[in-house]
Amino acid sequence: CTHGYIKHHPAESMRGKWILGDAGKAFLYKLQWPSVYAVSAHHIDHDESVGRSLLVLSNENYIQSWMVERELKMTNQKEFMISSKDGDLKFPDAIFKMNVSGEIKTVAIEYERRGKSQTRYRSILWNYARLTNISLILFICEDEQIARRIENAFSYLKQPELFDRLATVRAIDWKTSPLTAPIKMNRGTIKLKDVCRPFEDLIAS
Numbered sequence: 001c002t003h004g005y006i007k008h009h010p011a012e013s014m015r016g017k018w019i020l021g022d023a024g025k026a027f028l029y030k031l032q033w034p035s036v037y038a039v040s041a042h043h044i045d046h047d048e049s050v051g052r053s054l055l056v057l058s059n060e061n062y063i064q065s066w067m068v069e070r071e072l073k074m075t076n077q078k079e080f081m082i083s084s085k086d087g088d089l090k091f092p093d094a095i096f097k098m099n100v101s102g103e104i105k106t107v108a109i110e111y112e113r114r115g116k117s118q119t120r121y122r123s124i125l126w127n128y129a130r131l132t133n134i135s136l137i138l139f140i141c142e143d144e145q146i147a148r149r150i151e152n153a154f155s156y157l158k159q160p161e162l163f164d165r166l167a168t169v170r171a172i173d174w175k176t177s178p179l180t181a182p183i184k185m186n187r188g189t190i191k192l193k194d195v196c197r198p199f200e201d202l203i204a205s
Contacts, residue, residue: 003023004023004024005023006021006024007021049111050093051068052175053140053175053178056179057096057192060179061199061200062196062198063096063107064096065096065097066094066097067095068093069093072095073091077091080092083124083127090127092109092134094109095108095109098192099197099198100197102197105135105136107136108128108131108136109138110138110139111140111171112142112171113142114142115141115143115145115149116149117149118152118156121152121153122156125154125166128166129159129162137162140169140170143171147184150166166185169183170182179192179193180192180193
């Protein structure tokens with residue numbers, strides 16, 4: 001028995017890993033030893049899902065130059081900054097480059113694991129409409145309710161700049177295969193494997 005000094009990490013992707021329990025934190029506090037808080041389960045599972053899908057696409061050579069939110073913040077990539085409020089800089093969860101008919105396009109992905117309010121989605125989409133350097137804004141939605149909120153926010157804003165750039169995909173499909181997951185757009189449903197080509201094709205041409 002650990003007596004509450006340590007406990008299993010609650011994140012699904014961290015099974016078998018241990019973190020400090022309440023008794024452990026209290027013990028270190030009494031000794032005046034510093035301790036750090038474990039990253040929340042939500043953030044680990046979120047970042048794990050994003051990272052795994054990018055690795056799959058990268059290993060198949062369908063994407064290049066990908067960066068996750070933390071890297072975008074650290075390198076101050078202002079051309080991809082969605083908003084800046086009260087000193088908090090908001091960037092996409094990740095961006096990457098893909099080859100579409102010989103043209104290099106930039107894609108931003110947002111993994112919506114828990115979802116946000118309708119007002120928040122309106123704000124996010126409003127800011128994305130201004131980022132003309134992003135060709136596709138892909139929301140990976142954990143459930144249909146989240147996808148509907150995003151679609152409703154788009155309908156409310158009526159921003160023509162988003163019409164051919166906004167897309168949603170079910171998280172379960174994306175996690176299974178990001179290349180063949182059905183991606184819903186205003187003009188219909190696409191799959192990355194159908195519209196993109198590996199980067200070696202670009203070099204060969």
